[in-house]
Amino acid sequence: MTTVADILRTMDYGPCLEAAAPVHSWLDAHAHSFRHFIHGEFVAPAQNEYFEVFNPATEERLARVAHGSDADIDQAVAAARQALPAWSGLSGHQRARYLYAIARHLQKHARFFAVLETMDNGKTIRESRDIDIPLVVRHFYHHAGWAQLLDSEFPAHQAVGVCGQIVPWNFPLLMLAWKVAPALAAGNTVVLKPAEFTPLTALAFAELCVEVGLPAGVLNIVTGDGHTGASLVNHAGVDKIAFTGSTAVGRLIRRATAGTDKKLSLELGGKSPFIVFDDADLDAAVEGVVDSIWFNQGQVCCAGSRILVQESVAARFGDKLRARMRKLRIGNPLDKSNDVGAIVDRVQLQRIRQMVESGRADGLSCWQTALDAPSSGHFFAPTFFEDVPAAHALAQEEIFGPVVISMGFRTLDEAVALANHSRYGLAASLWSENIDVCLTVAAQLAAGVVWVNGANMFDAAAGFGGYRESGFGREGGREGMHEYLVPKWLHAPGAQQAQDAPVQVAAHLAPTEAGAARSIDRSAKFYIGGKQVRPDSGYSFGVRSGSGALLGHAGFGNRKDIRNAVETARKAGNWSQASGHARAQVLYYFAENLGARAQTFIAHLQAIDGISEAAASQQFEQVLARVFHYAAMADKHDGSVHSTLTAHVTLAMNEPFGVVGVRSPAHTPLLAALSLALPLLATGNRVVLVPPPDASLMFADLYQVLDTSDMPAGVLNIVWGDSDELAEVLALHDDVDALWYFGPAAGAARVQAASAGNLKSTWVQRRQLDWTSREQGQGGEFMRHATQVKNVWIPYGE
């Protein structure tokens, strides 16, 4: 028997077990069997199929859970559709009261949810009790607030409709909260599919919703696997899909929803850098690594899994990290003394093992904490690979386990280059005592979240989400609410589908009317890198007026022209670094020079659309007003400081995407094209514009104005031809960061499917907008789509 004297001598932790009895009683009361939650009731699966759920720490069977089929999804979507009018018709205040009640009830049952989560997932009770469940509660409180304030904070917006939500197994209830709370606050109804390894807290949450009297059908939960998820994604009755999970499945969902009107947000994988500068508090940084990669056994999408350490301190840092690893306690997750729990499932454990073995087989230096874990259960020792080459799979692939790698760097620039050497862009952690270094680096990182001298910090008031292949959309904060809202004018009755005439251009010589050749003294070329450029194809086409008269010739663009335009836009990065004031000056100057050429453009507008001179003049005035508007906005699209829980200044910075492709519509062509290009330019993006071919002669005159307006070469490039074909080339291009497509449904589907390659953010509008309306043609919606939010957490105080 261990005596007090023994304890004082060894100072070892004793076992300190959390009671599991309340969860066992709950499982017993359900006879260890769970059905779907649809229309406020627990209903049996249509095909009577179930799957088993285990405790990964003990391999004990916890329950059998319904396996959702197409019929179950159908029933749940119908319930959500039926509940939608009444729920979205409630006042924000009425919805706030439900969300507040959910938060209160969660607090009352907090320990039950924490224990259930630990048993289902394998995470330590310290984490589920002190992090997951308090954050879940915080999310419902925070979003009760957004429901209350919806009318004043999001005027002229409405709910999207029925939301299909699919979550992973790493933070089961927290991921549910991230999705359900904003959806319900905004007035949507929900069908949620939990991950197959961890459905139990979602089902307990459904019971809690019954307890608080949430109206039937507002929240529906269908359990199942990837097939169930795919059925939800493909269901025609769903208006929005919100997905958190792997990049591979995110890509499938992007393709599956292409060409539908479904709004989409994707929170995907990561390989986040953890950067340690030589002036960092190394002991604090070592604790940061523990929070980054051994938290939740490294099954964290934003885990700091790549340590980049300045060479001068690398050896010291490595020693300190190994010393700390020796102290990590791995074992029963219900034991409050343990730091590291179980891996969620045998399959995931196997994947981690294979990745680690491949690193060892390649001769990489590998160090592991001694594993003194229980004989049953899925445990894996904290693992550290030192000096891993930047291109190695262990430095590039997400492992999703307790495995960290490190590599050295010498200079700040090298650190930034290594940090950004990844297809992902979810998060980053920076360690330095020099605030200049921290903010300089934070601004240069391609990451949706940056933690300064900290790691893995979250709060409902701050947005979370990625750049690049880590997905698009944000969860949390004001920016997260936008994922569940749409401007009311988009749903206004009478909005038509865009009906661009099928592209008439063909790579052949246009028949020329007698005498026309005399008036045609040039063939309009493209504008690439600040220069007029002949088409690569060597073909041109005849440009005709609205009445069919031949106006001139224009080059016919192809894949190569687009690639050249993207390359030159890529090099024009200084525009993104320029101040808003500098960009405003260029746009004002552009407006001034455009105004001086009014007669030219009025004549073009008359010829293209067959409108009167008065109507063309009026449209041109609107064009000038729009340029002035975005010149004015260039230094005013401010970010914000979020009110997060801890002592942080959490900056939400609006950053440009980089290179953005724009396919603009035929209707009111100059106004439409500039209404799209200007917000992008004002916010620092570089643009490859594909305007309608019928208006190419007018756009050839437009770039002459650009030439005289100090617009740097490569910032705005213009190529025309078969608009949808060129848009698809842009969508497929990995160096294009975002794409705006305004045009007919068939082309929209093509670009959305093609964008799945690098998961670029797309803004697609198949409806024909009224560009002359200020509500539809300009404003916040455009500025918001032109930027992505980076949240930078900067600590203050002690």
Ligand SMILES: NC(=O)c1ccc[n+]([C@@H]2O[C@H](COP(=O)([O-])OP(=O)(O)OC[C@H]3O[C@@H](n4cnc5c(N)ncnc54)[C@H](O)[C@@H]3O)[C@@H](O)[C@H]2O)c1
């Ligand atoms: N960015 C974030 O916020 C975030 C957060 C947590 C996890 N993740 C990512 O999630 C991954 C780990 O979770 P996982 O293994 O459960 O991911 P996963 O993509 O395999 O599964 C996630 C969810 O999608 C469902 N699913 C699987 N195939 C589907 C399909 N074809 N259509 C629709 N749904 C489908 C699953 O059943 C599960 O509910 C990691 O890559 C991690 O980085 C990202």
Ligand SMILES: O=S(=O)(O)c1ccc(CO)cc1
């Ligand atoms: O979505 S994840 O990045 O995996 C994540 C990590 C941590 C927390 C809470 O601490 C929530 C979500």
